[in-house]
Amino acid sequence: MPAMGPIDSGFLMVETREHPMHVGGLQLFTPPDGDGGQFARDLVQTMHDSPVGKRWRMRPATPVSSLGNFRWQVDDQVDLDYHVRRSAVPSPGRLRELFELTSRWQSGLLDRHRPLWEVHVVEGLEDGRVAVFTKVHHALVDGVSALRLMQRACSPDPDARDCLPPFGLPDSSSAAVQSSGLPIPSLGDVMRGGGGLAKELVTLAPNALKVASRALRDTGYTTPFEAPRTVLNGRVGGARRFVAQSFAMNRFRTIGKGAGMSFNDVVLAVCGGALRAYLEEMGELPDTSLTSMVPVNLRNDVNDVGGNNIGAIIVSLGTDVADAALRLQVVHESALAAKTTMRELGSRQIMLLSALNVSGLGLAGIPGFLSVGHPPFNVVISNVPGPKKQMYFNGGHLEGTYPASIACDGMAINISLVTYDDQVDFGITACRSSAPSVQRLIHHLEDALADLEAVYA
Numbered sequence: 001m002p003a004m005g006p007i008d009s010g011f012l013m014v015e016t017r018e019h020p021m022h023v024g025g026l027q028l029f030t031p032p033d034g035d036g037g038q039f040a041r042d043l044v045q046t047m048h049d050s051p052v053g054k055r056w057r058m059r060p061a062t063p064v065s066s067l068g069n070f071r072w073q074v075d076d077q078v079d080l081d082y083h084v085r086r087s088a089v090p091s092p093g094r095l096r097e098l099f100e101l102t103s104r105w106q107s108g109l110l111d112r113h114r115p116l117w118e119v120h121v122v123e124g125l126e127d128g129r130v131a132v133f134t135k136v137h138h139a140l141v142d143g144v145s146a147l148r149l150m151q152r153a154c155s156p157d158p159d160a161r162d163c164l165p166p167f168g169l170p171d172s173s174s175a176a177v178q179s180s181g182l183p184i185p186s187l188g189d190v191m192r193g194g195g196g197l198a199k200e201l202v203t204l205a206p207n208a209l210k211v212a213s214r215a216l217r218d219t220g221y222t223t224p225f226e227a228p229r230t231v232l233n234g235r236v237g238g239a240r241r242f243v244a245q246s247f248a249m250n251r252f253r254t255i256g257k258g259a260g261m262s263f264n265d266v267v268l269a270v271c272g273g274a275l276r277a278y279l280e281e282m283g284e285l286p287d288t289s290l291t292s293m294v295p296v297n298l299r300n301d302v303n304d305v306g307g308n309n310i311g312a313i314i315v316s317l318g319t320d321v322a323d324a325a326l327r328l329q330v331v332h333e334s335a336l337a338a339k340t341t342m343r344e345l346g347s348r349q350i351m352l353l354s355a356l357n358v359s360g361l362g363l364a365g366i367p368g369f370l371s372v373g374h375p376p377f378n379v380v381i382s383n384v385p386g387p388k389k390q391m392y393f394n395g396g397h398l399e400g401t402y403p404a405s406i407a408c409d410g411m412a413i414n415i416s417l418v419t420y421d422d423q424v425d426f427g428i429t430a431c432r433s434s435a436p437s438v439q440r441l442i443h444h445l446e447d448a449l450a451d452l453e454a455v456y457a
Helices: 006-014 039-048 096-107 143-152 172-177 187-217 250-259 264-282 324-343 345-366 440-455
Strands: 022-030 057-058 072-074 085-089 117-123 129-137 240-246 292-295 310-315 379-385 396-404 413-420 423-433
Touching: 006 172, 006 240, 022 096, 022 143, 039 085, 039 117, 039 129, 057 187, 096 117, 096 129, 096 240, 129 143, 143 310, 143 379, 143 396, 143 440, 240 250, 240 396, 240 440, 250 264, 250 324, 250 440, 264 379, 264 413, 264 423, 292 324, 292 345, 310 345, 324 345, 324 440, 396 413, 423 440
Parallel strands: 085 117, 292 379, 379 413, 396 423
Antiparallel strands: 022 129, 022 396, 057 072, 117 129, 240 423, 292 310, 413 423
16 A cells, blocks of 8 residues: 655645545536537546546545544545536536536535545536536645646647546656655665755754845745735635636736736736735725745656645735736735745755745634734635647647635635646635635736736736
8 A cells, every 4th residue: 555645644634524625627628520519428438438547546545534544545446437427507507607516516525435536527508618627635636736637638639539537647657656655765765865864954954044034134025924814814614616717828928028027926916916906895905915825846857746746935915005016016026035045945945944834824723813813824826837739638629727726724715827828727716605706806807917917018
């Protein structure tokens, strides 16, 4: 039985009915010409006929345990009739009905007695498109891995008819499968790795002082717990709301070129403007700026899709600034300071700093903390690079991929996006009660983007 790493085990340990710990993605496909309305049926059949890779046959060896989970059980057979499901949206079949259905699936826990994933093939959309919603537990793969697998299942060839679903792809290597676990090292492994680890630990204290010094002297560097208390940082319930939208990538790139700033800077500034408007219309906008945790991919191998290997920085979103151009400048300076610090650290030190940045979320479980303490950050905003060309799955044209992520106590909204060819696909996951009418954020994203275009386009 493969070992389960501490991070992966932690995702299982903290999961409750109010805190589902799975990630997902909604894909929209236009069926190929002449499919006769059978594309959804053919998708399901392809999935039922597909082999199932080792990672997708893994489940906790002890499904229910108050002592934690430490090993995976690899099942020989997987009940694909259970894991692959065919559904239809109710009339009139708009995206609104699709998002409501997706929200319901994102709210439910995965069955730990089975491999921790589900695929829902959805038909009945008024424009004839077919949706595929995939959800997988964060203990099995992180969000970056999940989205890469979904993208890797597709082909740039519209005539290809040999595409396999994500769970049917061959494992790229045994290391990728085992990367979520921590196999017991041999004495030789320990001796070979001990020198590097010792060197990292020796330099840890000086580098920690360096980070602390930068936080004190550099007004652009954002530290945990600078975030204000907001309505988005209290307790969450188990129900989720999911909404999504695509924007033209050129709009972001044009602003970045005009301002002399990066694509990511523009994305964060647009999100900051949208969150400012969202809270302002509720009468809940704080005087100090919201901050965001921004995941950073730490993989050296772009083909590695197993386990959790993600770092984290904290960036100010400039929500206390009304002027869109000035807000972009605030975001740029904050992100630059965080990235500069990361570049000065070793890989293990980056992981330790990242753990420090996110560890404050664990304080939400302390009774009364959310009422009196400041959150480590207000939201999570993550950006996953996607395909740079149009993609297809057995002839069906992939119109967009919209990530669904995790909301938890102290963080009621999670904003994720995927770049795809010439577009940017946003997916927003939120607690249904702590972040009401979160669909308004989609309109505010458009307004914030237009405000920056008015200055730089």
